[in-house]
Amino acid sequence: MTRLQLTHIQIDNYGPWTVEPEPRREMDLQTLQSRLFADLAQFVGSRDGYVFFTRFDNMVAVTNGLGREEHELLQESVGNRYPITISLGTAVDPVPIEALEGATEQVQAAGSAQDKSRREVLAGEYRRPAEDDVRIAHFDVNDATGKYTDRLNEFDSFIRIEQSYASLMQYMREEHGALSFFVGGDNIIAVVPEMTEDEYLGAIDHVSEDVGIELKVGVGRGPTPADAGIDAKHALEDCRYDGTRVEFADH
Numbered sequence: 001m002t003r004l005q006l007t008h009i010q011i012d013n014y015g016p017w018t019v020e021p022e023p024r025r026e027m028d029l030q031t032l033q034s035r036l037f038a039d040l041a042q043f044v045g046s047r048d049g050y051v052f053f054t055r056f057d058n059m060v061a062v063t064n065g066l067g068r069e070e071h072e073l074l075q076e077s078v079g080n081r082y083p084i085t086i087s088l089g090t091a092v093d094p095v096p097i098e099a100l101e102g103a104t105e106q107v108q109a110a111g112s113a114q115d116k117s118r119r120e121v122l123a124g125e126y127r128r129p130a131e132d133d134v135r136i137a138h139f140d141v142n143d144a145t146g147k148y149t150d151r152l153n154e155f156d157s158f159i160r161i162e163q164s165y166a167s168l169m170q171y172m173r174e175e176h177g178a179l180s181f182f183v184g185g186d187n188i189i190a191v192v193p194e195m196t197e198d199e200y201l202g203a204i205d206h207v208s209e210d211v212g213i214e215l216k217v218g219v220g221r222g223p224t225p226a227d228a229g230i231d232a233k234h235a236l237e238d239c240r241y242d243g244t245r246v247e248f249a250d251h
Contacts, residue, residue, distance in 0.1 A: 001094055001132075001194070002094045002132065002133060002134065002135050002193050002194055002221075003064075003092055003093070003094055003127055003130065003133045004062065004064065004092065004093060004094065004095075004096055004099045004133065004134060004191060004193075005062070005063050005064045005066075005090060005091070005092045005099065005125075005126065005127045005133075006060060006061065006062060006063065006090070006091060006092075006093075006096065006099040006100045006102075006103050006179075006191075007060070007061040007062075007063045007066075007071065007088055007089065007090045007103055007124075008059075008060060008088070008089045008090075008100060008103040008104045008106070008107055009040065009051070009058065009059040009060070009061060009086055009087075009088055010058050010059075010086065010087045010088075010089075010107050010113055011036075011057045011058075011084050011085075011113075012084065012085045012087055012113075012118060012119050012120065013113070013114055013115065013116050013118070013119075014057045014084060014113070015057075015113070015114050016114055016116070017083075017084060032082070032083075032084075033057070036056075036078070036082060036084075037051070037056065037059065039077070039078070039081070040059065040061070040074070040078075043074055043077065044061050044063065044066065044074070045226070047065060047066050047070060048064075048065050048224035048225060048226035048227065049061055049063045049064070049066055049225050049226070050062040050136075050189070050191075050225040050226075050229065052179075052181035052183070052189075054181070057113075058113075060100060060179065060181070062191055062225040063090060063126075064127065064129055064133050064134050064223065064224050064225060065129045065223070065224040065225075066126070067126045067128075068122070068126055071088050071090065071122060071126075072122060074086075074088070075088060075120050075122060079120065085119050085120050086120070087110070087118065087119070087120060087121035087122070088107070088121065088122050088123075088124075089102075089103040089105070089106030089107035089108075089121065089124050090103050090106065090123070090124030090125060090126060091103040091105075091106065091124050091125060092125055092126075092127045094193055094194075095177040095193050096177055096178055096179040096191045096192065096193065097173060097177040097179060098177060100179060102124070103124060106121070106123040106124045107121050107123070109123075110123065129223035129224055130223060131222075131223055132221045132222065132223070133222075133223050133224075134191075134221065134222055134223065134224060134225050134227070134228040135191075135192045135193065135194065135195075135219065135220070135221045135228055136189060136190070136191060136192070136219070136220050136221075136225060136228040136229045136231075136232045137178075137189070137190040137192045137195075137200070137217050137218070137219045137232060138187065138188075138189055138190075138217065138218050138219075138220075138229070138232035138233055138235070138236045139168065139180075139187070139188040139190065139215050139216070139217045140185075140186050140187050140188070140215065140216060140217075140236065141161060141164055141186040141214070142214040142216060144157075144161065144185070144186035147160075148160050148161065148186075160213065161182075161186050162182070163211040163213065164186075164188075164207055164211055164213040164215060165180070165182045165188055167206065167207045167210045167211050167213075168180055168188060168190075168203060168206075168207050168215065169181075169188075171203055171207070171210075172192070172203055175199075175202070175203070176192065176193060176195060176199065176203075177193060178190050178191060178192040178193065178195075179191045188215075189232075191225075192219075195219075197246050197248070200217055200219065200245075200246045201245060201246060203215075203217075204217065204245055204246070215245075216236065216239040216240075216244070216245045216246070217236065217239070217245070217246055217247075218231075218232045218233065218234065218235030218236030218237070218238065218239055218247050218248075218249070219231075219232055219235055219246070219247070219248045219249065220232035220233070220234070220235055220248075220249040221249070231249035232249065234249055235247040235248055235249040
């Protein structure tokens with residue numbers, strides 16, 4: 001059974017910090033956020049986890065395989081190199097949204113995101129990796145280059161891709177408790193519970209009917225996000241080669 005370990009990453013007191021003692025330059029803030037995400041992605045990714053940026057001051061990580069010590073080290077590393085600190089809440093559940101709810105509650109219970117006295121919360125539960133703990137679904141848009149990138153200006157292409165993301169993200173969360181994240185280009189990675197082929201087809205059909213964009217998806221599973229994710233990538237290549245809409249990695 002899927003047993004996802006999710007970590008909610010939240011920058012401490014970030015809103016007030018951006019305007020005190022006076023408003024900071026927006027590009028300086030964007031630079032800090034992007035560098036922080038890159039460092040988090042490198043740290044967690046080198047330990048076979050995944051990080052998604054969501055709103056940048058809040059991020060979501062799939063951390064199966066990372067224990068409390070690794071989370072402590074991540075906080076220490078950020079605190080040593082940045083003018084801000086991060087709080088981390090972690091929870092485990094077969095349904096992604098339930099794991100994230102639990103992780104978020106761990107952080108919120110310690111105080112507000114804008115509470116100056118709340119710093120470097122580290123709370124929650126951690127799970128040792130087990131076979132098939134993580135399921136990753138990798139979606140992409142059919143012929144995005146031919147339909148959008150090579151035909152439309154970049155902003156209109158971006159709108160079309162974002163429409164597919166918004167439609168899929170909401171559907172997968174409401175129908176299956178899955179968490180879907182845009183990761184660039186025309187790619188969306190979803191952290192999912194156990195789902196059938198028909199359920200994936202239902203999601204693809206919903207996006208097609210809702211915004212007129214066709215998707216395909218490869219699905220992988222494994223003890224860590226990295227294992228499941230690379231399986232999902234191979235399954236997506238099978239979709240491209242065979243012209244299918246849903247493929248599961250072979251095990």
